[in-house]
Amino acid sequence: MTNDPILELYKHQFAIISLETTGISPKHGDHLVELAIQTVNWNGELLDSYETLVHPGKDIEGFQIHGITDDMVKSAPSASDVVPDILSRLNGKTLVAHDLDFTVRFLEPILNGSMPKLEGICTLKLFDLVAPDSGLRRLEQLCTYYDIEFSVRHSAKSDSLATAKLFSILKNLYAQQNEIEDFVENFLHLIEIEDCPKERNIFMKRKEAKNIANIQKTKLYDLLNRLTSSAGDSVPVRQYLNVLDRALADRILEEKEIFSLVDLATVYKLSKEQVMEIHEEYLRKLIRIYLLDEILTNAEMDDLHLVSDLLCILPKELDLLIEYERTKIPITTPGVQKQLKSLTGKSVCFSGHLNCKINGQRIDRELAQQLVKERGLIVKRVVSKNVDYLITAHAEQFSSKGRKNRKAMEYHVNVMDEKIFWEMIGVVVDNE
Known part of the structure; x- marks a missing residue:
């Protein structure tokens, strides 16, 4: 004292x-x-x-x-x-x-x-x-x-x-x-x-415990626990994500949709750990889209919590994913943020081979689609009246050669050079 x-x-x-x-x-x-x-x-x-x-x-x-x-x-x-x-x-x-x-x-x-x-x-x-x-x-x-x-x-x-x-x-x-x-x-x-x-x-805490208890009572959680413990060699990430896209479109997982997911995991001998990694990747992509303006609204947070519950991902893990994705958002200028906000929901179609690179890796069609979707735009496979932009590697050499090009001219679709497009949506590409 x-x-x-x-x-x-x-x-x-x-x-x-x-x-x-x-x-x-x-x-x-x-x-x-x-x-x-x-x-x-x-x-x-x-x-x-x-x-x-x-x-x-x-x-x-x-x-x-x-x-x-x-x-x-x-x-x-x-x-x-x-x-x-x-x-x-x-x-x-x-x-x-x-x-x-x-x-x-x-x-x-x-x-x-x-x-x-x-x-x-x-x-x-x-x-x-x-x-x-x-x-x-x-x-x-x-x-x-x-x-x-x-x-x-x-x-x-x-x-x-x-x-x-x-x-x-x-x-x-x-x-x-x-x-x-x-x-x-x-x-x-x-x-x-x-x-x-x-x-x-x-x-x-009580809230977390209730969330865990609710997840553990779901049909999906029960079936995931029955998957093999040894990981399979082939992981069909795209196929599984495509099924998830369809199943979660209405934010309801019906029993037949759950069985479809588990059947796919069983066919490819996926372990529960592998399936949960794919679920987290699905949630990460959704987080990236919602973080385009670097703000998560209450409605967006409610949706993320709903999706994470459906995918048997705990709120604590969702918080970690959000924190991680916040550090990865490549948007740095208010101008790009505003531009992206105005582009959300716009549709794009790619024509021909792409030439730009990210860290020395050429942007292939799959990566291009991922980058576009993560920023809130829609990818179209063919040109139609509903396409807003046609992206090509050499817009200055654009001609009517090729079916997509002819359709773009017919429907007066905006043709944009690939490098300008990536800059517009905040993707930093290598300088040639």
């Missing part, structure tokens, strides 16, 4: 912890299923937030109270997995909980002697000191009493945030009624852990 109790308080941090469990007694087989820790300072400022579901190692009881199901914790970390994250957030702080005795009963078996006896601040006991005649006990009652917003009941995160606000009010009231030195002496129990492990940030 420092000599100045006020300075001691202002530099001190508090770990506000809340738990959800399968019952009231670990001695009688009850286990932790969710945990949240909010780190705050004396002023009540939130410095760190941690929450996770915990696999209890047994069937969950009390679903009606906390809303956590067996499906939600299937992929959640175990209690031993999150011990480093708990210890690192308790070390050097004072533990705070509503009904501290209950919290300690569940924490001590998990921490398994990793630290000395847990002491801290119980907001229930602190409230009894501040308002001894109220008769209130439950957290939600005290929150109502002090007009603290309490959005979700029996959620570790919501409870811990509410407890943090309650603690802020109660410690201020106590400090008004007593000497500040009394609070320092009676309530600051600094937890010191020798050889404290570093935080690992292993967690699974």
Whole structure:
């Protein structure tokens, strides 16, 4: 302790912890299923937030109270997995909980002697000191009493945030009624852990767990798990993506469409890992199209989440794909962005061989189509009245020779030089 109790308080941090469990007694087989820790300072400022579901190692009881199901914790970390994250957030702080005795009963078996006896601040006991005649006990009652917003009941995160606000009010009231030195002496129990492990940030939140549980219940997920574990030699990426294009056009995967995808994977002896790589590639291409203007609107994000759910791709993986694709967008100037926005939905047709190169590689027809589609334009195989641009390697030598050229002249289609076209849509090609 420092000599100045006020300075001691202002530099001190508090770990506000809340738990959800399968019952009231670990001695009688009850286990932790969710945990949240909010780190705050004396002023009540939130410095760190941690929450996770915990696999209890047994069937969950009390679903009606906390809303956590067996499906939600299937992929959640175990209690031993999150011990480093708990210890690192308790070390050097004072533990705070509503009904501290209950919290300690569940924490001590998990921490398994990793630290000395847990002491801290119980907001229930602190409230009894501040308002001894109220008769209130439950957290939600005290929150109502002090007009603290309490959005979700029996959620570790919501409870811990509410407890943090309650603690802020109660410690201020106590400090008004007593000497500040009394609070320092009676309530600051600094937890010191020798050889404290570093935080690992292993967690699974409720929303993610529900998404995983929903995906695992789908027909596609079930069938993908039945695919061979050994990867095949031939990977029909284009064929599979073409089937996906047709199946996802209406953003609904019907059972017959699911079977078509799985049948194709089975014929080519694709493993689940290979199929998921193709699914991610499909989602990446969609992300690239939506990122043409470097902005993802709410509608675009909703569509990406819908497609990722249909393809059994988790939201966390979708976020990583978006982050990765943001770094790859080759658009650098506002002029190109504006140009691309105006070109979205326009159709193009290629005539003859292409000559431009990217990093020394000649742009073949397949790459050209990919580059165009990723930038929101439509590729047409033949020239018609609905084609906006005909792209050719030598526009200055354009003549009526060839069927596409004749059609372009007949329908007054804009003929554009290949190099100018690539520049217009933001594709950087090699200088010849």
